[in-house]
Amino acid sequence: xxxxxxxxxxxxxxxxxxxxxxxxxxxxxxxxxxxxxxxxxxxxxxxxxxxxxxxxxxxxxxxxxxxxxxxxxxxxxxxxxxxxxxxxxxxxxxxxxxxxxxxxxxxxxxxxxxxxxxxxxxxxxxxxxxxxxxxxxxxxxxxxxxxxxxxxxxxxxxxxxxxxxxxxxxxxxxxxxxxxxxxxxxxxxxxxxxxxxxxxxxxxxxxxxxxxxxxxxxxxxxxxxxxxxxxxxxxxxxxxxxxxxxxxxxxxxxxxxxxxxxxxxxxxxx
Numbered sequence: 296x297x298x299x300x301x302x303x304x305x306x307x308x309x310x311x312x313x314x315x316x317x318x319x320x321x322x323x324x325x326x327x328x329x330x331x332x333x334x335x336x337x338x339x340x341x342x343x344x345x346x347x348x349x350x351x352x353x354x355x356x357x358x359x360x361x362x363x364x365x366x367x368x369x370x371x372x373x374x375x376x377x378x379x380x381x382x383x384x385x386x387x388x389x390x391x392x393x394x395x396x397x398x399x400x401x402x403x404x405x406x407x408x409x410x411x412x413x414x415x416x417x418x419x420x421x422x423x424x425x426x427x428x429x430x431x432x433x434x435x436x437x438x439x440x441x442x443x444x445x446x447x448x449x450x451x452x453x454x455x456x457x458x459x460x461x462x463x464x465x466x467x468x469x470x471x472x473x474x475x476x477x478x479x480x481x482x483x484x485x486x487x488x489x490x491x492x493x494x495x496x497x498x499x500x501x502x503x504x505x506x507x508x509x510x511x512x513x514x515x516x517x518x519x520x521x522x523x524x525x526x527x528x529x530x531x532x533x534x535x536x537x538x539x540x541x542x543x544x545x546x547x548x549x550x551x552x553x554x555x556x557x558x559x560x561x562x563x564x565x
Contacts (some may be wrong), residue, residue, distance in 0.1 A: 296482070302354045304361075307349030307528035313523060318483070321413040322516035324350070326505065327358035328406060333501035336399045339369045343380040345405035346532040347412070356519030369398055372404050382404060383428055384418050388439075391429045393451030400495035403504065407490025409527060414487070415477055429456045436493055437468030444494035482509045 308314050316324075324540070328350060335342060343365040351359045365380050372376070375395040381387065387404035389397055412421045420435075422428025433439070438457070439447050447453060471484055479487075486509035492498045495500075499507070510516060 299353075301359060301361075301523065302527045303352040304348050305350040305352065305409065305413075306530040306531045308352070308525065309347055309472065311415065311525070311528055315416065316413050317514070317517075318414065318480075318545050319517045321410065321524055322510060322514075323356065323427070323519060324352070324358055324413065325410050326510060326516050327519070329361070329501045329505050331358065331360045332399075332402055332406065333505065335366075336402070338502055340366055341358035341369055341399055342366050342402050344382060345402050345409065346382045347409060350409070354524055356412040356517075356522035358519075364543035383422055383425070384408065384420055387430065387495065388429065388432050388493050389447075389450070391425055391432070391449065392453050393458060394424075397495065400498045403490055403498045403501065404495075405505070406501075407487055408414070411474070412486050413482065415474070415478060426456065432493070433472055433559065434466050435468075435473065436466075436491060440491050443497075447494070450503060470563045479496070479514075485509070 304444065308316075328345075332342065332345075340363075342360065344362060345360075349359050349360065353359075367376060373396060376397065378390045378393055378397070381390060381401060385405040385408045387397070387401045390401060408419050420428060420431045421424065422431050433456075441448065443453050448457075470488055474484055474487075475481075476548045486504075486507045489499055489507070
């Protein structure tokens with residue numbers, strides 16, 4: 296199978312030091328991504344692996360969602376799915392707590408992580424493992440309670456993650472304090488905070504997210520054809536470059552110096 300060449304993926308751009316996204320540019324990418332997910336979700340398809348390397352971008356600014364290898368049709372209510380899906384840094388809290396009856400909200404969480412990463416230039420929750428990932432999420436967004444997230448305590452891994460946490464040790468929600476200090480506007484904070492609601496039932500659908508005032512406030516989203524153009528770059532190229540930098544120069548006689556330690560099918564959006 297042969298598909299058209301896409302000049303960038305989002306991770307490749309984000310990991311390129313010379314690339315800095317404007318808010319209008321982030322809005323354009325987010326808008327196209329949400330439209331694509333709205334199309335998928337309307338057809339009962341969960342992607343289940345939204346991350347930067349699966350968001351392809353053409354030189355003329357068109358976004359395509361790639362790699363549907365983990366995608367599944369959302370079946371009848373109550374159907375169980377594996378919770379070992381979505382790349383860790385973009386994995387929703389209900390999956391980390393062992394939920395196996397989830398829905399499109401897992402994709403919306405991943406979008407929230409990506410939008411905030413585009414706005415700040417850094418991954419939001421770069422966890423080392425599942426436990427650390429959960430700790431990063433709840434230390435920023437607060438320890439959930441039954442009023443905000445009914446039933447979360449009954450999820451399989453809730454006791455493992457939270458244990459018998461005394462009230463005084465529970466995390467407060469510091470999202471607006473942390474990211475408000477980074478220069479994000481109140482409307483941008485509100486948009487991302489809604490996508491990153493810990494309770495999956497409270498997250499907006501992709502269609503509802505597109506109606507948020509962030510998209511109609513200044514600066515307005517760029518038109519795709521007006522987006523900046525860069526040299527072609529993808530995640531695997533960035534990894535290859537970093538590997539070469541870590542390897543260091545080779546000694547002419549002994550090989551490596553000891554001075555330094557030595558995807559995807561695309562679907563066109565409507």
